Amino acid sequence: MSGHPENLEAVDSNRRKLMVAAAAASLAGAGLNLVELAMAKTSSEAASKLVRWGLLIDTQKCGSGCDACVSACNAEHNLEDLGRPETDAQWIRKLDLVDQQTSHVDSLPMLCQHCEHPPCVDVCPTGASFRRDDGIVLVDKHTCIGCRYCMIACPYKARSFVHENLANQRSWSPRGKGIVEGCTFCTHRVDVGRTPACVEACHVEGGGAMTFGDMMNPDSEISLSLKSEPSRQIREDLKLNTGVRYQNV
């Protein structure tokens, strides 16, 4: 359970260092402060270490039959249903967790958790799996050799391997045979100040269960919720410090 304040402190273990750095910078008369530094980037700026994108999912608002987020993701990235569920790409999926004792069902979307200490990056032999400065974990598809070590290392089964030739890729979402892929937190949207497709869909067609934002900005909606309400990471025992947090599971 990570509802208490010291866990918000732990949202990013770099944060304290950064705050100190920012304080030092403003003391030095550079006129910088943390709030200014953490402003949204413009489309031409590089992703900043002072931002960490996160997603908070309230499972109580997430209906068991609802798959608005999944459909939105599939449409956004053109993850086509090839009729082969074992191998079809899946960047976000719905899980129903049933309590064996009480039969209570919790429904939640599972996707790449954008770990601060991502096992997929640890095992990648080529450097293709990497973590962007703002915490988004991606595959550099030009470098990936399709060895699939990362798929085995990921505790959340968050990645897919493309087994066949594809067509009709989106211009913002290149995908191809022989390469591993997973949720990108919709970097093409986030980089221009929009929210991921699943989050938008959840608010339009679903239960409004998702909150997206910067976990390093203490005033953002997601940080305020994380601070005031209980939430947890799935498999928190692994200490990966995930960027996706869940409530009411």
Add this chain to the structure above:
Amino acid sequence: MLLRGLACLLMTLFTSVSSADWLDIPRGKGEQCIEPTEIMRKQHMEFLFHDRDLTMREGNRSIRHSLVDCVECHAQTSQQQEAIPINASGQFCAVCHEAVSVKIDCFSCHAAVPDSSPGYSGSMNAGLPESVNALMKKWAAMP
């Protein structure tokens, strides 16, 4: 003598390739490419390699040399108003690459036709209900 003859032959070959007048290359939509044609002809790959890393690794979306923009400007439309893949035979990329026998691998992953999805190229969060739009705008303003 033989060597000089060979050098001469090679030179002629290279000049003809680099002038590329003998190839029927479809024209782009714009007046002028973002770099001089002679430079683009030789260095387009280096430009693309450099700028793709800026976008993918750093999230910079305002790069100068973008494959998406190449496709946007250079892909042709058929008489039935359908987009023709830029790497299809006789199309912009294919003409030179076929002439010099260099395989293009870009389009096994990248879109070979311009994207016309209104959700993406339209204004930010267009088409969302007002309440959701307001929420998304608020989050965008307050990262």
